[in-house]
Amino acid sequence: MATEPKYILLRAREIPNIDDIDVYLQHGGYEALKKAVKQTPAEVIDEVKKSNLRGRGGAGFPTGVKWSFIPQSEPVKYVAVNADESETGTFKDREIMETNPHQLIEGALICAYAIQATAVYIYLRGEFWDVAHKLDAKIEEARAKGLVGKNIAGSDYSCEVYTHLGAGAYICGEESALLNSLEGKLGQPRVRPPFPAQKGGGLYGEPTVVNNVETLANVPFIIREGADAFKAFGSEQSSGTKIFCVSGHVQKPGNYELPLGSTWRELLYDCAGGPLEGRTIKGILPSGGSGPVIRVTDEMLDMKLTYEDVMKLNSILGSASIIVMDDTVDMVWVASKVTKFFKHESCGKCTPCREGTYWLDKVLDRIMRGEGQMKDVELIENVARNMQGTTLCALGDFAANPIIYTIKNFPEDFKKRVDPNYAPATTAAD
């Protein structure tokens, strides 16, 4: 077996110009695809299942299991690559596509072979205009080597790969909205079942796997080196490495690829350089705007970054878009900022989300102007709770989180906003 690489995904940091197909090929590129097409689709799916790879887009669903839902008997099937990357604080898929595009193309083709798909559509957010054009050129590079299109790597299997640009809508990162958008409709979520993997539920009604960019970029390593080599990284329930997007109040914001199971301290201090001069870290949004905010403590910093350990902090690892906020930040302002995002991005289909985000924003504006009362804080919490679990997609729940958890974890910030005489010392008794 090859020596353990430092990077599985952000390989350009070790191997310059790996976006060039010749360099990629020199470093084991497309070997996994060549290996896969000599196996049966079921063998490929089994290896991915064994690796315990979980979806990196946010939901963390086991990838191999997702692939196995596709009914092999259907003649037309699709792979849709979710490159919509629109969660506040997320910028990992862009780096993969810009610096290591062939690994995504290879991973998507292995997925396509495993489910015997006829075509792959890479759905990029519209703002990734330049990325999409580069990716088109990379697809053509691979085609010229016989790795995309007819008879892939000399096998009987043929598959096309296309890019498709969105046009600015967060909701299109939700898988059924993404499929609607690809079909030329409004990017609004669909009623499920049928699920995308089922006949009637996927792209053009055909069974479809929708996977995130980072998820698929892991697949070549798993097939080339084996599931056990992949599981050597991370924990039992969270295998492999993960790209953590660190933004906000740290010395060195950026993407950091670490094995799952690394600690918060390693990520925030060793990698990202810790807080800004003279500041302390107050709170963290671990999954962009959509996950519950965490109050930072010394004890918490030594906890592990895995799907299961972040749940112990009453939050989610999700896409690992870590927004760091120091002691200068007012959490009411954070709630207001994130609410404006969800209000703007609500697609308008479900009433609780459409109306809920509108009213949350209005009342938060009132609190921010200094005209709020404690009953306004109770009101927004009540509105947020009524949005939970009442919408077709998760956006309604996501929009409720910044309200519920900033109030729960930073009540003093709200009290300060609604009561000019509020003295922070009283929080100890709360």
Added chain:
Amino acid sequence: MNPLLTKYAERIAKTLAKYPDKRSAVMPLLYIAQEEYGYVSPEGIDQVAEICDMDPTQVKSVAGFYTMYSEKPKGKYWLQVCTDLACALRGADKFHEELKDYLGVEEGGTTEDGMFTVEHVMCLAACDKAPMLQCNFHFVENLDMEKMKQLIAEWRAGVNAEVQKLSNGSK
């Protein structure tokens, strides 16, 4: 006759060939219409509808749903500043205000010479390079007002052709 179909025959044919259903081409074709007319104009909507076998009302609803299609003409340089949470923590709100003041425009407004439109947008996936903006869909990152003033001067002088068009042609 369909002027878009005549002028962009090859690009449109290439786009339609990607999908089993013509309707899927509506978004790429709306970009072409926007490139041609400077915004998604009523005639652009009609032509896209004809090519995609859709009702113009359906095309208009798609154009209205997505923020990157503009229903009115923008300045030659369409500056979209990310002021979302992660960027705001790194000074993006202040940068956005200063940029509007420097150019003398309100939110969403265009300078009198028609050169610059400034608006704020939601997260653009460049949070580690804040403040940043998108100029005619191309990312410009790690900005401050000093750099911005220099870029504005260059763009006014017609330097940096890369960002001058709404699209660079192949889609």
